[in-house]
Amino acid sequence: MSFDAGALLLQTVPFARTLGITFDHAADGRAACRLPDRADLHNHVAGPHAGALFTLAESASGAAMLSALGDQLSRAVPLATTATVHYRKLAMGEVVAEGRMLVSRDEVIAELDAGRRPExxxxxxxxxxxxxxxxxxxxxWTLRPNRT
Known part of the structure; x- marks a missing residue:
């Protein structure tokens, strides 16, 4: 991609900026971003709130998706449709989310080209x-084709 997927996500999702999320990288269907350790983002046990963790993860997933498919924005709108969360351990301090697409760019574009809505x-x-x-x-994620 010739654009910065992390910057695009932060520009279009103000809540991610509100939380102070920053991106380390986003390219080739992968992205990494971090959430600062701020008291106003903490839960009752002094770690990052589950909602902040979810937003961090969704931001990483969105930037990973955009890094591979951002050039398709003129023909389709990306939308998250479902998410499954597993909170494994108490998170403390700054945390980093790493996202990776589980399908290839070519598979998603083939679905779009066939007139289907890829998920x-x-x-x-x-x-x-x-x-x-x-x-x-x-x-x-899905790419909802634009209405013509």
């Missing part, structure tokens, strides 16, 4: 500063 998964792991996975998500 595909993006897997995300959130890790703490020690590299321990504290949360895993699978976000299902």
């Amino acid at each position: 595909f998964d993006v897997a995300v792991d959130i890790s703490n500063a020690d590299g321990v996975v504290v949360c895993s998500l699978t976000v299902t």
Whole structure:
């Protein structure tokens, strides 16, 4: 892609900016972003709130998807349709989400070219500063073709 998928996501999703999410990279169907350790984002046990973790993971999934399919925005709108969340361990401190598309760009575009609305998964792991996975998500995305 010739654009910055992380920057595009932060531009179009103000809530991600509100949380202070930043992107380390987004390219080739993969993305990594981080959530700062801020008291106003904490839950009752002083770790990042589940809603903040979800937003971080959804942001990583969206940037991963955009990094592979952003050039299709003129013909389809990306929408998250479902998400499955597994909170594995108490998250503390700054956390990093890493997302990766589980299908190829070519598979998704073939569905669009055939006149179908593709649905595909993006897997995300959130890790703490020690590299321990504290949360895993699978976000299902669709590309809704634009009406002509």
